[in-house]
Amino acid sequence: xxxxxxxxxxxxxxxxxxxxxxxxxxxxxxxxxxxxxxxxxxxxxxxxxxxxxxxxxxxxxxxxxxxxxxxxxxxxxxxxxxxxxxxxxxxxxxxxxxxxxxxxxxxxxxxxxxxxxxxxxxxxxxxxxxxxxxxxxxxxxxxxxxxxxxxxxxxxxxxxxxxxxxxxxxxxxxxxxxxxxxxxxxxxxxxxxxxxxxxxxxxxxxxxxxxxxxxxxxxxxxxxxxxxxxxxxxxxxxxxxxxxxxxxxxxxxxxxxxxxxxxxxx
Amino acid sequence: xxxxxxxxxxxxxxxxxxxxxxxxxxxxxxxxxxxxxxxxxxxxxxxxxxxxxxxxxxxxxxxxxxxxxxxxxxxxxxxxxxxxxxxxxxxxxxxxxxxxxxxxxxxxxxxxxxxxxxxxxxxxxxxxxxxxxxxxxxxxxxxxxxxxxxxxxxxxxxxxxxxxxx
Numbered sequence: 001x002x003x004x005x006x007x008x009x010x011x012x013x014x015x016x017x018x019x020x021x022x023x024x025x026x027x028x029x030x031x032x033x034x035x036x037x038x039x040x041x042x043x044x045x046x047x048x049x050x051x052x053x054x055x056x057x058x059x060x061x062x063x064x065x066x067x068x069x070x071x072x073x074x075x076x077x078x079x080x081x082x083x084x085x086x087x088x089x090x091x092x093x094x095x096x097x098x099x100x101x102x103x104x105x106x107x108x109x110x111x112x113x114x115x116x117x118x119x120x121x122x123x124x125x126x127x128x129x130x131x132x133x134x135x136x137x138x139x140x141x142x143x144x145x146x147x148x149x150x151x152x153x154x155x156x157x158x159x160x161x162x163x164x165x166x167x168x169x170x171x172x173x174x175x176x177x178x179x180x181x182x183x184x185x186x187x188x189x190x191x192x193x194x195x196x197x198x199x200x201x202x203x204x205x206x207x208x209x210x211x212x213x214x215x216x217x218x219x220x221x222x223x224x225x226x227x228x229x230x231x232x233x234x235x236x237x238x239x240x241x242x243x244x245x246x247x248x249x250x251x252x253x254x255x256x257x258x259x260x261x262x263x264x265x266x
Numbered sequence: 267x268x269x270x271x272x273x274x275x276x277x278x279x280x281x282x283x284x285x286x287x288x289x290x291x292x293x294x295x296x297x298x299x300x301x302x303x304x305x306x307x308x309x310x311x312x313x314x315x316x317x318x319x320x321x322x323x324x325x326x327x328x329x330x331x332x333x334x335x336x337x338x339x340x341x342x343x344x345x346x347x348x349x350x351x352x353x354x355x356x357x358x359x360x361x362x363x364x365x366x367x368x369x370x371x372x373x374x375x376x377x378x379x380x381x382x383x384x385x386x387x388x389x390x391x392x393x394x395x396x397x398x399x400x401x402x403x404x405x406x407x408x409x410x411x412x413x414x415x416x417x418x419x420x421x422x423x424x425x426x427x428x429x430x431x432x
Contacts, residue, residue: 006268006285006331028332035288035327036309048285050332076321100403101382102312102375105321106328181310182402 001035002044008053012136012161015051019157022047027159029072029111032103052108057161062087065167065194071110071160076101078109088129090171090189090265094121097175099182110160113145116152116209118240119183121175123210126163127201128189129171134162148208169194170224172265174257175204178244186250188213188257190265192224200258205239205250216258226259270334274299275343281330289333290314290325293340301341301370305405312404315371315378316340322378324403341370344377352424353377353417362417364408375404376418380425392422 005022009015019025026045028034029052037043051057057072062083069078078084079096098104098112098121112122113133126133126142133140136159145153154160168191175187184204191199198221200213219228234254239247271280274297281296293299293316302325305313309327316325317339344351353373356362363369379400383392397418398411406414 001286001288003284004286006329008331008334028329031329031332032309032327035329038286039288039307048329050329052332100312101378101400102315102322102324102403103309103327105323 001038002041004038004045005047006050007047008050011054012051012056012159015049015054015159016136016157018047018049019159022049025049025157027051027114029108029114030074030106031111032099032107033111033115033117051110051159057110060084067091067165067167068162069109069165070162071113072108073110075099075104075107075109079104087167088165088171090173090191090261091125091129091165093264094125094173094175094189097121097177109163113163114152114154114160116146116150117183118149118206118209119178119185119187119204120210121173121184121187121203124184124187124189124201124203125165125173127210127212128191128199129165129168130191130193130199131163131165133160134164135160146210151209166193168192169196170265172261172263174260174264176253176257185244186253186257188216188254188261190216190220190258190261192220192265197221198224202254202257205254207238207240213254213258216255220262224262226262229255229259229262232258268331270330272333272335273337275339283330285329285331287330288326289316289318289328289330289338292330292333293325293338299340299342303367303370305367305371310403310405311368312371312375313368315374315404317374317378320381322375339374341373344373351377352428353380353421356417356421356424357414360413360417360420362409362413368404368406368408372401372404372406372414375401376414376421377425379418380422383422384426384429392419394419 007018023046025047028048028050061068075095075098085092171191173189175184178185186204200216234251236247236251239250241247303313305311314326
């Protein structure tokens with residue numbers, strides 16, 4: 001790791017102020033992605049601003065039809081939350097399958113979304129549930145937030161403070177984890193909103209990061225059942241191809257994970 | 267450079283380190299607590315697992331500064347004097363190690379697994395499948411895991427008895 005300056009922020013305002021002082025600052029939350037990348041010298045921020053202990057950024061609130069998870073809440077706490085389990089069990093289950101137990105104690109929802117790894121789990125839930133990303137400056141709809149691989153609508157120095165999920169009528173998540181890294185080789189989140197709309201998002205599949213899956217949405221809107229996807233074909237164009245799986249393989253995984261997600265949703 | 271103050275194995279320490287120092291290097295190089303190992307150095311193998319404020323984390327993926335003000339327990343802090351922690355004793359009795367390199371991390375993760383399941387009210391009744399799944403962040407290249415899993419299940423019973431006696 002190249003040299004860097006570590007700062008622990010005491011508040012959101014303090015984090016923003018500290019960030020502005022560095023020549024090439026980065027916010028640090030759980031560090032489960034940023035630190036490995038810094039160790040490989042693929043990132044060399046002049047300053048890292050630790051936001052993980054800011055009290056206003058930790059916690060879960062469920063009120064009415066909204067689950068709000070503050071940005072520095074670790075995956076473990078989301079997975080363990082009885083309120084989340086009751087309101088959106090698919091979200092709790094997704095959080096319980098990220099990485100391994102040690103990673104879940106440190107990694108946070110805000111860090112995962114700000115990084116927008118094309119194989120991360122949370123972006124699928126955020127996009128499928130139509131969540132809203134709250135920052136120190138504004139609220140960003142899920143549709144407008146993800147901008148391709150490792151790229152988001154966040155401006156320099158803008159910090160995610162919380163994510164609000166509307167409680168769906170039904171939701172399910174299924175992922176095929178890469179057996180070595182546990183990242184999603186492909187993961188699919190299916191949701192039926194209380195208004196009856198169907199939204200489906202896939203992670204790990206597309207070259208442009210998390211994506212909506214139109215053919216599955218249409219099939220499930222007509223018939224909410226795993227069997228409704230039997231005749232659906234997912235186009236392989238634009239999908240990731242690497243040593244772990246070809247684009248055709250991933251196209252098929254999108255369908256199969258979609259079916260498993262519907263089964264999980266019930 | 268920054269001065270990092272934290273509690274390690276019950277003892278308050280204050281160490282001057284570069285800001286880029288990882289917790290594992292503070293433990294090994296500044297405090298000479300070499301029981302915590304660096305294996306893969308890419309947060310996959312779990313040889314570096316320690317407890318920070320009661321949670322088992324990978325100390326190769328945490329800056330020393332992030333641990334400032336925290337309570338850290340390493341493998342050296344588990345035994346009570348000459349009396350091994352029940353997890354350590356169970357690893358010895360069940361032959362849960364061969365070369366021993368992964369063992370400190372395995373034991374720290376395993377203690378966390380048992381604590382977590384006790385506190386969730388499952389009465390320490392961990393099953394084999396759960397232990398295998400929850401050890402997925404710890405890699406062992408010698409044993410094939412069988413005796414490690416046996417040791418964790420054995421220790422879960424011993425820790426419950428010890429807890430009840432306290």
